[in-house]
Amino acid sequence: MINEQIARAETGAPKQAHDSSPGQPVRVNEDANHDLSIRVRDLNLWYGKNQALKNVNIDIFQKNVTALIGPSGCGKSTFLRCLNRMNDLIKNVRIEGLVEMDGRDVNEAKMDEIALRRRVGMVFQKPNPFPKSIYENIAYAPRMHDLVSRKSDQDELVEQALRDAGLWNEVKDKLAEPGTSLSGGQQQRLCIARAIAVKPDVILMDEPTSALDPISTATIEDLMDKLKQQFTIVTVTHNMQQAARVADYTAFFHLGELIEYNDTRMMFSNPHTKKAEDYITGRYG
Numbered sequence: 500m501i502n503e504q505i506a507r508a509e510t511g512a513p514k515q516a517h518d519s520s521p522g523q524p525v526r527v528n529e530d531a532n533h534d535l536s537i538r539v540r541d542l543n544l545w546y547g548k549n550q551a552l553k554n555v556n557i558d559i560f561q562k563n564v565t566a567l568i569g570p571s572g573c574g575k576s577t578f579l580r581c582l583n584r585m586n587d588l589i590k591n592v593r594i595e596g597l598v599e600m601d602g603r604d605v606n607e608a609k610m611d612e613i614a615l616r617r618r619v620g621m622v623f624q625k626p627n628p629f630p631k632s633i634y635e636n637i638a639y640a641p642r643m644h645d646l647v648s649r650k651s652d653q654d655e656l657v658e659q660a661l662r663d664a665g666l667w668n669e670v671k672d673k674l675a676e677p678g679t680s681l682s683g684g685q686q687q688r689l690c691i692a693r694a695i696a697v698k699p700d701v702i703l704m705d706e707p708t709s710a711l712d713p714i715s716t717a718t719i720e721d722l723m724d725k726l727k728q729q730f731t732i733v734t735v736t737h738n739m740q741q742a743a744r745v746a747d748y749t750a751f752f753h754l755g756e757l758i759e760y761n762d763t764r765m766m767f768s769n770p771h772t773k774k775a776e777d778y779i780t781g782r783y784g
């Protein structure tokens with residue numbers, strides 16, 4: 500875990516001071532036993548003339564859950580979409596800076612976007628199963644990516660993905676039924692199974708439980724805790740308790756800037772910036 504001293508170095512915040520220095524490079528604690536998954540440096544993004552991300556610097560660690568928090572419109576989803584180049588699909592977007600995954604800039608011209616999106620899966624706020632069977636929802640992408648050829652391998656992969664998403668026991672007898680026939684919480688786990696079936700390194704989740712009831716939410720949170728043994732998870736959430744429960748690291752954004760990035764326990768018990776403290780304690784947002 501990042502210690503307090505390193506956390507201050509990351510935000511540029513002196514002890515007791517409540518002003519951060521957004522834009523300072525985030526440094527990895529040399530003693531911490533974490534491998535880097537994604538390295539972001541001086542990331543700026545504009546939608547037309549509106550600058551939505553301002554000089555963001557962050558290191559995201561492998562096989563941890565990192566939560567992105569902050570008030571509405573602060574750039575959380577925009578940042579998340581930078582990690583798998585989903586913003587490329589939006590008109591008039593301009594991006595500057597580095598988003599490096601395993602030492603390669605994801606924005607470099609020769610980066611294969613399809614391959615990138617296989618390595619970086621995404622789960623959205625609203626469950627969005629394909630209008631296909633439960634089985635096909637899982638099997639389709641691995642087939643497209645040539646990860647399986649034999650039917651028996653495909654069956655095995657479908658079962659494993661559904662097991663890993665905690666859904667197998669509920670659907671094993673109705674794999675031919677439409678994915679859309681499942682409950683909202685089950686559909687979201689189906690979408691998670693679909694994301695993990697192509698064996699990504701990273702799973703991005705954009706408010707994955709905000710459309711779900713409390714029991715389904717708790718199931719997904721438990722799942723995130725298990726999945727981080729295999730995958731790096733970056734999740735956007737408006738729910739402070741959820742961030743505190745599921746995330747190892749938390750990044751607080753405000754008006755497009757990364758204001759504070761810290762070990763989650765530190766962020767919630769001893770935030771280093773006044774803005775993060777005000778947000779976490781519910782003074783705004």
Ligand SMILES: Nc1ncnc2c1ncn2[C@@H]1O[C@H](COP(=O)(O)OP(=O)(O)OP(=O)(O)O)[C@@H](O)[C@H]1O
Pocket residue numbers: 546549551569570571572573574575576577578589
């Ligand atoms: N497709 C888009 N085209 C133009 N502007 C956009 C687009 N998406 C987001 N923005 C703008 O970028 C800024 C950041 O939006 P973003 O959705 O990333 O924030 P957010 O923190 O995820 O918000 P929320 O919590 O409400 O989902 C906002 O000013 C928003 O209006």
